[in-house]
Amino acid sequence: MAKASYKPLVVLGVCGMLLAGCSSDSDSEPMESSAQMEESQSSEAASSMSSESNAESSSNQEESSDTSKEESASSESEVRSELEMDPAVVFLPTYMPENSHANIVTNNENEYTVAYTDEQGNDLAAVSGTIYTDADTALAEMDAKMNGAVSATPDEETAVDLGYGITGYGEGAAGSQYLSWEEGNWDFTIHSLSVDKMDAPEIAKRIVTYLEESSLPAPSEKGLILIDYPQGGDSVFVDIMWQKENRVYELSTHQVPLEALEMVVSME
Known part of the structure; x- marks a missing residue:
């Protein structure tokens, strides 16, 4: 111009x-x-x-988003169809914190293990189901795997109000701190090192609040949840295990506790 x-x-x-x-x-x-x-x-x-x-x-x-969802749904459906265990007793999560890929690690009529990774190949979670000869054996195997790491021993001197009528009990031993509580048939334990000064009661309160709105699977006798913070407290390992008749289901992950619980809540 x-x-x-x-x-x-x-x-x-x-x-x-x-x-x-x-x-x-x-x-x-x-x-x-x-x-x-x-x-x-x-x-x-x-x-x-x-x-x-x-x-x-x-x-x-x-279109890319729709394709991703279709591929995810297809992948889950394919994994279920490939598992050899009776489909009626197979449980897999329908929620993952990120887009994921499912890979079958163990697959036979009495056991399955499925590993979930993100798009970069990083581990998200591992889910398994195992059938034992009877319910007593299933309970014994579950307790053996946890090796006494999860237990709630009432001690009024260390009682902590977690809200909603739930009381947690603290314990310290050999440089470690434990906070344990019970909700229905589920036992919870948070473990961390004393030097890291983790606010276990606050973590427990958030879990209790979340479970007021969301329901964990119903164990026949017992369910165990171990939340373990290694030295430094910057990472976490969550192991969730429960017995259903003669079967034991397990989800283990390094995701934060609420994400781990959401994955288990979504299992069907």
């Missing part, structure tokens, strides 16, 4: 000096009007192309 209007101004100056009565109106206005029209048309074309590009990008994103 600047170059188009600049030339008529020069012509006007020259005409004024060389020839009295010389007028450039009839020449300059059409040139400026034509340039404006071209610029306007170019702007409209660019705007149209931008709108079309944005619409296409949005459409591609929606």
Whole structure:
């Protein structure tokens, strides 16, 4: 636009000096009007192309999201269909904190293990189900795996009100701190090192509050949850195990406790 209007101004100056009565109106206005029209048309074309590009990008994103969901659903369905255990007693999570891939690790009529990883191949969780000869054996095997790490021994001197009528009990031993409590047939224990000064009661209160709105699977006799914070307290290992008749189910993960619980709550 600047170059188009600049030339008529020069012509006007020259005409004024060389020839009295010389007028450039009839020449300059059409040139400026034509340039404006071209610029306007170019702007409209660019705007149209931008709108079309944005619409296409949005459409591609929606299609990609839909495809991802379809692939995830397909993957879960494929895993279930490949497991050799009776489908009626297979339980897998329908919730994962990230887009995940499921890989079958162990697969026979009496046992399955499925490992879940994120899109970068990092571990998210491992889920397993095992059938034993009877319920007593299942309970014994579960207790053996936990090795006494989860227990709630009432001690009024260390009692902590966790809300909703739930009381936790603390214990310290050999540089470690434990906070344990019971909810129905489930026993919980939070373990951390004394030097890290983890706020176990606050963590426990959040868990208790969450479980007021969400239900864990119903064990026949017992369910155990160990929340273990290694040295430093910057990471966590959560192991959730429960007995259902002659079967034991387990979910282990390094996700935070509430994410671990949400995965177990979603299992079906």
